[in-house]
Every structure is written in structure tokens, then in C-alpha cells.
Amino acid sequence: MKKFFDIQERYREAGLDTREVKHAEVVQRVKSLPPMFSVAPVGQSAEGRTIYGVRSGNGATRVLLWSQMHGNESTATRTFFDVFNFLSASDEYDFWRAKIASQLSLSFIPMLNPDGAERNRRENACGIDINRDALRCTTPEGRILREQIQTFAPHFSFNLHDQESYYSAGVSRTPATIAFLAPPSDLLESIPDNRRRAMQLIVWLNNQLQKIIPYGVAKWNDTYEPRAFGEWAQAQNSATILIESGEYYDDPQREFVRKVHFGILLEALSAITSFEYVCEPVSPYFAIPWNREKGMFDTLLRQQPLTVNGTTYVSDIGIREGVQFIGDFETFGSLEKDENK
Ligand SMILES: [Zn+2]
Numbered sequence: 001m002k003k004f005f006d007i008q009e010r011y012r013e014a015g016l017d018t019r020e021v022k023h024a025e026v027v028q029r030v031k032s033l034p035p036m037f038s039v040a041p042v043g044q045s046a047e048g049r050t051i052y053g054v055r056s057g058n059g060a061t062r063v064l065l066w067s068q069m070h071g072n073e074s075t076a077t078r079t080f081f082d083v084f085n086f087l088s089a090s091d092e093y094d095f096w097r098a099k100i101a102s103q104l105s106l107s108f109i110p111m112l113n114p115d116g117a118e119r120n121r122r123e124n125a126c127g128i129d130i131n132r133d134a135l136r137c138t139t140p141e142g143r144i145l146r147e148q149i150q151t152f153a154p155h156f157s158f159n160l161h162d163q164e165s166y167y168s169a170g171v172s173r174t175p176a177t178i179a180f181l182a183p184p185s186d187l188l189e190s191i192p193d194n195r196r197r198a199m200q201l202i203v204w205l206n207n208q209l210q211k212i213i214p215y216g217v218a219k220w221n222d223t224y225e226p227r228a229f230g231e232w233a234q235a236q237n238s239a240t241i242l243i244e245s246g247e248y249y250d251d252p253q254r255e256f257v258r259k260v261h262f263g264i265l266l267e268a269l270s271a272i273t274s275f276e277y278v279c280e281p282v283s284p285y286f287a288i289p290w291n292r293e294k295g296m297f298d299t300l301l302r303q304q305p306l307t308v309n310g311t312t313y314v315s316d317i318g319i320r321e322g323v324q325f326i327g328d329f330e331t332f333g334s335l336e337k338d339e340n341k
Pocket residue numbers: 069070073161162
């Protein structure tokens with residue numbers, strides 16, 4: 001993965017420099033893609049914005065990737081265009097590209113929720129979270145995704161999101177820059193073959209990622225949520241992986257994690273073609289630390305005097321964007337080592 005991470009800037013799509021990516025920026029770019037990509041509308045959003053699909057390759061293994069199902073989560077959309085630039089280049093990676101093109105059929109949906117993107121918010125134009133609409137499919141965007149999964153029947157699905165900034169990776173003192181999940185496909189959280197392959201691929205990717213962001217990988221909450229599309233895709237026997245792009249130091253526009261994401265996607269495609277991941281055991285998947293909600297603060301003040309009704313207590317105070325959180329060592333313990341830096 002390091003090799004892909006290191007070369008991202010060569011293929012980085014210019015102009016997508018901030019976390020706010022709007023529909024017009026995607027439309028203009030997909031319409032300018034070289035002929036090796038097949039670009040076609042896959043449907044329209046609630047407000048009539050055209051949602052596009054981008055396909056390439058003619059291999060037997062089908063891989064579906066969708067981004068920005070939540071309108072304010074753009075990192076994967078930006079990464080898609082870096083990946084398109086990489087796939088359509090001609091250089092020392094041509095052998096690798098030929099392998100991808102001959103073995104994989106890739107289908108991308110950049111920006112599934114253009115109405116939410118226009119408002120820079122999570123939900124669609126009707127205020128509905130598309131990722132809770134997999135069963136009812138009342139939103140046009142949810143219906144589009146469901147139809148794509150049903151008709152394309154992907155062997156692998158990549159459900160790509162951004163997560164909030166303050167998660168740490170377990171009790172480490174590092175932010176959860178990437179979080180993975182192989183969503184369960186039933187209440188028993190059983191491990192059918194497709195979910196096992198998703199777990200193995202995550203283990204493979206995590207091993208690679210530790211060289212770039214040591215202790216910076218977490219696992220998303222795995223409580224079964226049948227209304228979510230990750231769960232739904234997994235239940236359709238597609239090996240489904242959720243990837244959350246998260247925070248890194250001094251990375252307000254998520255440009256660093258965009259590079260990491262580029263490395264992950266290309267490494268994943270590479271591992272699928274080479275089958276390198278299939279020997280991985282699944283037990284290390286369960287050892288990936290959970291996202292820890294009270295893991296990170298902008299400022300953490302230890303052992304501060306706190307006076308309530310005339311009595312003074314000692315407390316730790318975490319501050320996020322000016323908002324104070326009162327806690328104790330137990331609550332904020334993951335950052336204890338930062339005091340000794
Ligand atoms: Zn999301």
C-alpha cells in the first residue's frame with residue numbers, strides 16, 4: 001500500500017481541495033473522463049440531479065464502490081477521481097492496470113446523494129438518511145443503490161463514508177484515521193463466506209495500513225442495522241466493506257486521509273486480483289480496536305479544580321471547538337500519554 005500512498009500526488013485530481021464537493025464538480029469531471037470509462041446516468045435524486053455511474057474493465061469479478069451517500073462526506077468522491085487518473089495513465093504501472101482491467105469489472109457511483117452535498121449535510125433533500133433506507137427504499141437515491149446492487153451483483157462492495165473527527169482508535173492516543181467494518185448480514189452476526197472474505201481483506205489492508213498510520217485504524221460499531229446498505233449488500237452475498245475516512249493531525253480538509261484512501265482502494269483492487277488476502281485468518285479482524293467516541297479533544301486539561309455549590313472537585317476537562325466536556329481519567333484516559341510528550 002505504501003507504494004500507492006507514495007504516488008497519489010502524481011494522480012491527484014486538481015480542484016477538489018476542500019471537504020465540500022458539489023454536484024456540478026462531479027458532473028463536469030465524469031463528463032470529461034477518457035473513453036476507457038463508460039459513464040452513464042444511473043438515476044436522479046429527489047430534486048432531479050443526475051447521479052452518474054462510472055464503469056471500467058471487463059473482468060469476471062465485479063466490484064461496486066459508492067461514495068457520498070451522506071452529502072457532507074466527500075473524501076471518497078475526491079479519491080475516486082485520483083483513482084480514475086491513475087487507471088487512465090500510462091507509465092510503469094501499466095502491467096498492473098492491464099491486470100485490473102482484465103480481471104475486474106469496476107463500477108463506481110461518485111456522489112450518491114447530490115442534494116445532501118448541495119446543502120453540505122448528511123441527509124437527502126427530504127431529510128432522510130439514505131443509509132437507513134435500505135429496506136423501505138422510499139428515497140430515489142436508496143432505490144438507485146439497491147437497483148445497482150441487484151443488477152450488477154457485485155462480488156465486492158465498498159461503502160465509503162467519512163466519520164467525525166474525535167474518534168480515537170481504541171484506547172490509543174491516535175485518531176481513528178481509518179475505520180473499517182465488515183457489516184453483519186443478520187442478527188446473529190454470522191460469518192458466511194462473503195463476510196469472511198470482507199474480513200480477510202480488511203485484515204490484509206490493516207496490515208498494510210499500519211506502515212502508514214500505526215495505531216490509526218479502528219473498527220466501526222458492528223451492531224446489526226438492517227436498514228443500512230452495508231448490511232443489505234452483505235445479505236445479498238456481496239463481500240461488503242465499510243470504510244470511514246477520519247481525522248489525522250493538521251488535516252482539516254482531509255487531504256492526508258485522501259492519500260491514505262487512494263492507497264487503500266488500489267491495494268484492495270490489487271489484493272482482489274492477486275488473491276493475496278485469502279490466506280489471512282479472520283481473528284485479527286476482531287482484534288482491530290473499536291472507534292472510541294471520547295478519544296480525542298482539541299485540548300485536554302488534566303486535574304482542573306471545578307467548584308460546584310462551593311465545593312471544589314478535581315476533574316479533567318476536554319475541549320472540542322470551544323465546547324467543554326467534564327470527565328475523569330477513566331473517561332478521557334486514552335490521551336493520558338499525551339501529557340508526557
Ligand atoms: Zn456516512
